[in-house]
Amino acid sequence: METRAAIREEGIPAAPPLFELRDVEFAYGGRTVLSLRHLAFPQGAVVGLVGPNGSGKSTLLKLLALLLAPTRGQLLYGGQVAAGREGELRREVTLLLQEPFLLKRTVFENVAYGLRTRGLVEGVSERVEEALSLVGLSPKRFASRQWYQLSGGEAQRVSLASRLALRPRALLLDEPTASVDESSALLIKEAVVAASSEWGTTLVVATHDLVWLHEVATDVVSLYRGRVAGHGAENLIQGSWVLDPAGGLRRPLADGQWIRALGPEGSDEPPSVGILGPSDVTLATEKPSHLSAQNLLQGQVTHMALENGSGRVLVSVNVGGLLLKARVTPEAVLSLGLHPGLEVWAIFKATALRWL
Ligand SMILES: Nc1ncnc2c1ncn2[C@@H]1O[C@H](COP(=O)(O)OP(=O)(O)OP(=O)(O)O)[C@@H](O)[C@H]1O
Structure with a gap:
């Protein structure tokens, strides 16, 4: 049945979802906090995760980011089981946390870091400049600043730029605008939507900003106590x-x-x-x-x-x-x-x- 469902009428196989969770459970120290029968995130989708505090949004994002492994069930990435491929997949999937995490280096070095660890030698400066511009930070003014010379909103945008520079296949965002001012929030939202439309990056965003979410999301997953309460x-x-x-x-x-x-x-x-x-x-x-x-x-x-x-x-x-x-x-x-x-x-x- 599943194979047939994945074949379009004209006989061309449909692309498998980027992420698919099958009967996934996750427990912290024996306490089950996620219980998901089936959830799929199509390639290129913009999926919102909503739900009250403690409903499991961050835990789900960490599972998708391959930072946690399901206690039960299977996570598939691109139609294949993710377990055993974590190292390879973490190069394509990146998670932005609510609080910015910066290395004690300049803005440039922060944004370039991921590119260098992935072995990129040529074009690093261009990619850094592109990413900084995407989040509304002038490379001229900001590239040489130290990590401690930034406001909270700027630090979060540098953190986002360091992920955008990777042109990730999936960008996971955990309340990206919760602790920043309104203008930084707007720039962050514009930048992630640009990543989605320019590179086809799949976005999964946990947020309480429902008005924005309903404007940009192709699907909204509503979680309650670790279960899917519905879509939309x-x-x-x-x-x-x-x-x-x-x-x-x-x-x-x-x-x-x-x-x-x-x-x-x-x-x-x-x-x-x-x-x-x-x-x-x-x-x-x-x-x-x-x-x-x-x-x-x-x-x-x-x-x-x-x-x-x-x-x-x-x-x-x-x-x-x-x-x-x-x-x-x-x-x-x-x-x-x-x-x-x-x-x-x-x-x-x-x-x-x-x-x-
Ligand atoms: N490291 C941890 N150890 C034990 N329990 C945890 C841990 N992290 C989260 N939990 C529990 O797991 C459940 C889901 O938490 P999670 O952070 O995923 O929810 P959330 O929807 O992201 O919440 P919030 O909106 O407050 O960020 C909660 O009951 C929480 O207390």
Whole structure:
């Protein structure tokens, strides 16, 4: 079956995903923190990893970077098992951490280091200059600076430049803009998107910058407690689910409204997180008079972003302090006159909520 799925109609074999995880588990000291049945990252894709703190994003990136090995299951790279090929693959895959790590040398030496360790002798200066320019650092002004003569944002950009200089096949980024100022963040985002479009670099980015992510990502993997909660902008509705006297479950919102859901079958304990797909949420600008859906929540549009993967618009609505995302067509945005600040009704069925 799998072989057939990998063959396109015209008989040309489809390229295997750059990374593929099959029944992968990872445990720290006996505690399983990742459990992934199947996950594939196509070549040239821009994949976002989202999820609350501790959901396993960094651990997954370290597995992809071949810095950790699965406790169980298989990681495939380019269709072949990665185990045993780590040294070779680490030349193609590079990970940028949240905190910049620089050698105690000049900017030039930092960016050139990886090229030299890979045996490149010719054209090192050109590659360093190209990489520095990509992250918005003038080679003239910065190449000879020492590592301690940089701001946090500049240091992170040098760190990124040292990876871009390698023209990696896969660039893995762990919250690359979390601890830098806005202008550095913009330059970092532009540089990684340029790497993807110029060299076809596969990007996997863990970030809380959802607006940017939905603009550039071809797929968004939502993690929760080490499992895939869904693809795309899933709403993870955590905490405080209680039994509803009218049946099912309900969760209070700060403004006195309630979300209603049907509980997972066969469980006496209220679950901790409900998953609601943004396509299951409908928006209305007037309160509907006839309604079969059990959830009718009043809120305010806070922001809107074009979702690169689907061509739809993700509309974030603040309902009683909870940010709920709805996926709507561009036509619906126009016909409803949606814009930030608008009061709307978010509508979804109690049965639309899934449980992890
Ligand atoms: N070195 C470690 N030793 C033991 N447990 C760890 C280690 N690193 C992470 N963990 C645990 O593994 C789980 C997943 O952590 P991970 O850092 O991958 O999550 P994350 O989604 O990247 O979180 P954050 O958004 O806070 O960076 C958490 O429960 C965390 O406490």
